[in-house]
Structure formats: C-alpha cells, structure tokens
Amino acid sequence: MSSILVDTGPLVAILAKRDQFHLPCLEVLKSLRPPLLTCWPVITEAAYLLRQSPTALQSLFRMLEGGFLVLAPLDNTAAPWMATFFEQYEDQEPQIADAALVYLAERERIETIFTLDHRHFSVFRLPGNRRLNLLPETL
DSSP, rough: OOOOEEOOOHHHHHHTTTSSSHHHHHHHHHHHSSSSOOOHHHHHHHHHTTTTTTTHHHHHHHHHHSSEEEEOOOOTTTHHHHHHHHTTTGGGGOOHHHHHHHHHHHHHHHOEEEEOOHHHHHHHEEEEGOOOEEESSSS
C-alpha cells in the first residue's frame, strides 16, 4: 500500500483503549505499513482529546519520535489553498485539520486517508472530482 494520511479520530482511538473505535482501528492499523503521514493540526486535535490521559499523550509523541508518524510540512502555499477549501466546503463546516489533510493529499498525490470522519471526507474531493479512499471502509 502506498502512503496513507491519518486523521485525528484513529490516533485517539488507537491510544485510548476505552474508545468505541479502539479495536476496529487497531485492525486497520495491522494492514498498514508505516510511516503514516499527518500534520500538526491533527496532532494538536489529538493532543487536546487525549489531554486527560498523560500515558496516551506520551504514546502519541513516541509515535512521532519513533517515526511511526511523519509530519508533512504545511508551507505558505497551504494558506490560500485552505482559504479556497473553506469557501468551497463552508456548508460542511470543516476543521483546519480536515483542510490540511486534503491539501496534503492533493500535494503529495495521496488518495487514502485513515479517518473516522466519513461524513466529511466522503464529500471532499481531489482534483478531477476524485474521491478519497477511506479507511476503515465502513464504520
């Protein structure tokens, strides 16, 4: 499998054993080859959601330190692209992490994202009106 982007939901589910999607996300994870690509907005959201669990938060940072997760840089070209994205999808009320991941998918030519947010990512499109491949395929 080629490069995969990872969203906040799976990271939180993998690190929080009580999360309802913990086991399904671990199953998907077994089929993926690291490193998984993400960005700082995703890490920020995950850290916020894991803030009550210092152990899970430390595990998140170990995933970065150990190379399991790789942070893709967001350069100056991301801002105008994301502004256009927010205009195009304003009815979806996307988060910055959503926009950043779609930007990275387009820039890095990645078509698959590991996300629990199928409601949004099934609507967002890549150039040529192409859909993203979502993992897990069903929730």
